[in-house]
Amino acid sequence: MKAIVFENLEKGFCFREDVKRQSARPDEIEVQVSSAALNKRDDFVIKGLYPGLVEKVIMGSDASGIWKGRAVLINPGINWGDSQEVQSRDYQILGMPSHGTFAEWVKVPQQNVYPAPDHLDKHEAAALPLAGLTAYRALFSRGKLQSGQKVLISGGGGGVAMTCIQMALAVGAEVYATTGSLEKQEKLIDLGVKSAVDYGKEDWDKTLQKSFGNFDLVIDSAGGDGLKKLIGLVKPAGNLVLYGGTKGKSDGISPQIIFWRQLNIMGTSMGSDRDFREMLELVTKHKIRPVIDSVFPLDDFQSALDRLRSPHHFGKVVLQVAE
Amino acid sequence: MKAIVFENLEKGFCFREDVKRQSARPDEIEVQVSSAALNKRDDFVIKGLYPGLVEKVIMGSDASGIWKGRAVLINPGINWGDSQEVQSRDYQILGMPSHGTFAEWVKVPQQNVYPAPDHLDKHEAAALPLAGLTAYRALFSRGKLQSGQKVLISGGGGGVAMTCIQMALAVGAEVYATTGSLEKQEKLIDLGVKSAVDYGKEDWDKTLQKSFGNFDLVIDSAGGDGLKKLIGLVKPAGNLVLYGGTKGKSDGISPQIIFWRQLNIMGTSMGSDRDFREMLELVTKHKIRPVIDSVFPLDDFQSALDRLRSPHHFGKVVLQVAE
Numbered sequence: 001m002k003a004i005v006f007e008n009l010e011k012g013f014c015f016r017e018d019v020k021r022q023s024a025r026p027d028e029i030e031v032q033v034s035s036a037a038l039n040k041r042d043d044f045v046i047k048g049l050y051p052g053l054v055e056k057v058i059m060g061s062d063a064s065g066i067w068k069g070r071a072v073l074i075n076p077g078i079n080w081g082d083s084q085e086v087q088s089r090d091y092q093i094l095g096m097p098s099h100g101t102f103a104e105w106v107k108v109p110q111q112n113v114y115p116a117p118d119h120l121d122k123h124e125a126a127a128l129p130l131a132g133l134t135a136y137r138a139l140f141s142r143g144k145l146q147s148g149q150k151v152l153i154s155g156g157g158g159g160v161a162m163t164c165i166q167m168a169l170a171v172g173a174e175v176y177a178t179t180g181s182l183e184k185q186e187k188l189i190d191l192g193v194k195s196a197v198d199y200g201k202e203d204w205d206k207t208l209q210k211s212f213g214n215f216d217l218v219i220d221s222a223g224g225d226g227l228k229k230l231i232g233l234v235k236p237a238g239n240l241v242l243y244g245g246t247k248g249k250s251d252g253i254s255p256q257i258i259f260w261r262q263l264n265i266m267g268t269s270m271g272s273d274r275d276f277r278e279m280l281e282l283v284t285k286h287k288i289r290p291v292i293d294s295v296f297p298l299d300d301f302q303s304a305l306d307r308l309r310s311p312h313h314f315g316k317v318v319l320q321v322a323e
Numbered sequence: 324m325k326a327i328v329f330e331n332l333e334k335g336f337c338f339r340e341d342v343k344r345q346s347a348r349p350d351e352i353e354v355q356v357s358s359a360a361l362n363k364r365d366d367f368v369i370k371g372l373y374p375g376l377v378e379k380v381i382m383g384s385d386a387s388g389i390w391k392g393r394a395v396l397i398n399p400g401i402n403w404g405d406s407q408e409v410q411s412r413d414y415q416i417l418g419m420p421s422h423g424t425f426a427e428w429v430k431v432p433q434q435n436v437y438p439a440p441d442h443l444d445k446h447e448a449a450a451l452p453l454a455g456l457t458a459y460r461a462l463f464s465r466g467k468l469q470s471g472q473k474v475l476i477s478g479g480g481g482g483v484a485m486t487c488i489q490m491a492l493a494v495g496a497e498v499y500a501t502t503g504s505l506e507k508q509e510k511l512i513d514l515g516v517k518s519a520v521d522y523g524k525e526d527w528d529k530t531l532q533k534s535f536g537n538f539d540l541v542i543d544s545a546g547g548d549g550l551k552k553l554i555g556l557v558k559p560a561g562n563l564v565l566y567g568g569t570k571g572k573s574d575g576i577s578p579q580i581i582f583w584r585q586l587n588i589m590g591t592s593m594g595s596d597r598d599f600r601e602m603l604e605l606v607t608k609h610k611i612r613p614v615i616d617s618v619f620p621l622d623d624f625q626s627a628l629d630r631l632r633s634p635h636h637f638g639k640v641v642l643q644v645a646e
Binding site: 083085086087142222223224227236237242243244245248249250251252253254255256257258259260261262263264265266267268269 | 409545546560568575578581587589
């Protein structure tokens, strides 16, 4: 079958047409992939920034597909375990170290396969799982977002951030975003965001605070130098949820702000099986449709990757696998 | 009456014998102070490190005393408000900006006065309120400490840290501490701590981790460079509670550790009226007695302050006010 394979750190990835279909274990099923979606994680794998890399593994965490004639999507989190608080030691994400979704067929535990919500087409269904799961857990299981609260999402334009924005709007929150370009600011406003600020501008945090005050919940995936500013934007007793750290370590964190305002700074990554089911319920109830930036054929993975890496992408980059 | 008065930033504090007793409002009562205890807060006031300083204010947050012939102690947190999550905007701590406990008489809202637990003498009762309240909220209301969990307390030797250690031991936790001297290490072991490490040694965190693994709960009041090490010592889904920041801002904080381990980093300061009541219940049930480092007469406040500032103090520094 056709697949995108992570060869090794030197060669990077490779499009191959001769990859053998894996034999499924008794508890696994094989799904025929319709569409797959890229995540930053895929780029981290190629760049060697992901821990525990294994050579010759089919890449990709997100997919929609067909199983027994029915449209399905896949929860990419394998073996989360029984705790709602944290993943088990056996936890894996599809696409590294186990074979992933950038292929014509993918084998997964049967419990990870769910009927695709009816209102989504195959590209949208492929774009949902990882971003939807991460966003749902960040906003609700961890951030305890409630209707009417003010929430600030950093990095509006990325897949998880966009899904956060859509979900927060759906439950009646007042949503604000930071983003890197004027073009994206306008698109975010169209989506329903009350205000979107350019995080490249000096004192963007003070500007935002002056106009809109502080926030009940802040969601961030960057860390780095921005984190101290984001902490300063949280209301007393408010929450800041971190689901990534693309800008690396954070300096200048003030203990005084954290303790005097009784803040909660929480980490989150992916989500439990329950988070996934609740996410699907929310998406179905509110007919949330992931924003698709662009669709590429599987054999043009390089272009899809270039688009993911471009600061201009807005929403999810998708691979069409089946016609 | 006699009192220690914060004059202003230039002059610092002054022992005076001619201070007028304040007239109490209808909702206030006047307590005759038996003993008072020092806190780092008092030193911050003198050094100008406390926000909102007011001149000519009687210092001090902690006291035991006599009211209507009965031994009482005082909750130094005024107007916490109705939320358990965070103090109201009207919240004040006795001793700045309102007149405090380093005096023969102190007026406080009647609801802030509680019968002193029978097993405490007047010095111990004076040593309890601020440290007990802060420790209780950090460990239980915020940190959700449970019997059998492993907890690490930084800065063992300080008033709040010592109370944290005593309370955590009382509920059946396995308690570890960091401290600055060999002498204190030995005293902490005597108190029941399983291991106490010297935070001045390089890689103290790795040494601790190698022998004892990671912790369900870490309590810190320093921030600064140690915070990133303490974060690295928290178990997956564990809690780190910050109640101070004596070493200032923290650098090198890794978002990856926070999000992948699904950590909770929480700020706490003082506590609600409910926290205070629950703290008194815990202290009474387990007959916890605050560790007293030393007792000085009120007019020798300078010596008490010197002792508070000394790295050798172990437990609370107390002022005897009445004979």
